[in-house]
Amino acid sequence: MARRGINMPFLRAALSFPVLLLLLLPPGTEASGGTWCYATQDATCGPAHWKVLDHQCGGANQSPINVDRKTARRNMQVNLGSDISVSGAGLPAVYNALQFHFHWGKPNGNGSEHQLDGNQYPMEIHIVHMHSKYTDIKDAATDPNGLAVLGFFYKVSDTDNTNYNTIIDGLQSVSYSGDSVDLASTFRLDSLLPSENLLSRYYRYRGSLTTPGCAEAVIWTVFEDPIPISSSQLSAFVNSVHFSASGQTEVKMQDNFRPVQALNRRRIYASKQASMSSGAIPALSIVLLLFPLLAIRLL
Numbered sequence: 255m256a257r258r259g260i261n262m263p264f265l266r267a268a269l270s271f272p273v274l275l276l277l278l279l280p281p282g283t284e285a286s287g288g289t290w291c292y293a294t295q296d297a298t299c300g301p302a303h304w305k306v307l308d309h310q311c312g313g314a315n316q317s318p319i320n321v322d323r324k325t326a327r328r329n330m331q332v333n334l335g336s337d338i339s340v341s342g343a344g345l346p347a348v349y350n351a352l353q354f355h356f357h358w359g360k361p362n363g364n365g366s367e368h369q370l371d372g373n374q375y376p377m378e379i380h381i382v383h384m385h386s387k388y389t390d391i392k393d394a395a396t397d398p399n400g401l402a403v404l405g406f407f408y409k410v411s412d413t414d415n416t417n418y419n420t421i422i423d424g425l426q427s428v429s430y431s432g433d434s435v436d437l438a439s440t441f442r443l444d445s446l447l448p449s450e451n452l453l454s455r456y457y458r459y460r461g462s463l464t465t466p467g468c469a470e471a472v473i474w475t476v477f478e479d480p481i482p483i484s485s486s487q488l489s490a491f492v493n494s495v496h497f498s499a500s501g502q503t504e505v506k507m508q509d510n511f512r513p514v515q516a517l518n519r520r521r522i523y524a525s526k527q528a529s530m531s532s533g534a535i536p537a538l539s540i541v542l543l544l545f546p547l548l549a550i551r552l553l
């Protein structure tokens with residue numbers, strides 16, 4: 255069925271575990287030039303040093319950015335035709351989901367990676383997709399159209415968002431680096447996202463991975479409407495997960511976000527037209543993996 259909208263088939267997770275690891279290797283193994291980390295782990299290998307470890311992190315088209323709506327260009331996407339269901343709201347191809355993960359701050363500090371008009375949000379989810387012509391993210395990372403990432407902000411609400419119960423329960427099993435748990439759940443990824451009528455408002459720009467090697471291979475789609483979670487749910491991310499492995503000196507996983515990068519000559523596009531399709535992930539298992547990022551692998 256042809257649908258107008260983003261309709262990125264993030265339910266078609268076709269990639270195997272080793273591919274996922276390339277995105278999520280722990281500190282010390284991903285950057286070509288040496289160890290990388292967040293400053294809350296070790297100030298000497300935090301984001302300010304990443305460009306020393308991998309020159310791409312010093313590039314002109316890095317992510318995240320501040321989405322300044324005053325400078326965004328309205329993109330009415332009049333060229334979207336009947337093939338929207340495969341190209342997805344102006345994306346140049348079909349992209350398959352690899353994994354999703356979160357960035358957050360600390361108990362009294364925000365931690366989204368992107369900002370909207372200079373405002374940082376408490377947390378951000380990234381749903382990482384790869385162009386369907388690739389099977390290895392290393393290859394996709396060399397293509398400016400190789401990856402597509404959906405980003406959503408979070409806001410604190412008065413009530414729990416019960417759609418997050420499965421993930422938050424799972425956090426208790428993955429407190430330390432290297433832990434994993436198979437949630438073995440039939441789980442709707444779209445249940446984590448804002449309701450479909452709110453998915454028409456997003457911003458798009460060309461950027462990079464936000465961890466080393468910072469490949470400038472990502473078409474970013476950052477949604478305007480934040481996802482509500484309660485303060486206790488946010489606290490479950492901020493306070494119960496650790497960078498450190500079990501038995502090591504405890505280092506809480508906090509402030510696992512990269513600061514905003516210069517926009518430079520890039521253009522941000524805004525769209526209010528598209529809508530997003532929804533659907534269930536078919537009977538998949540979800541594994542929480544702890545690396546510098548808390549990631550959830552789509553099997």
Ligand SMILES: [Zn+2]
Pocket residue numbers: 355356357380464
């Ligand atoms: Zn991310």
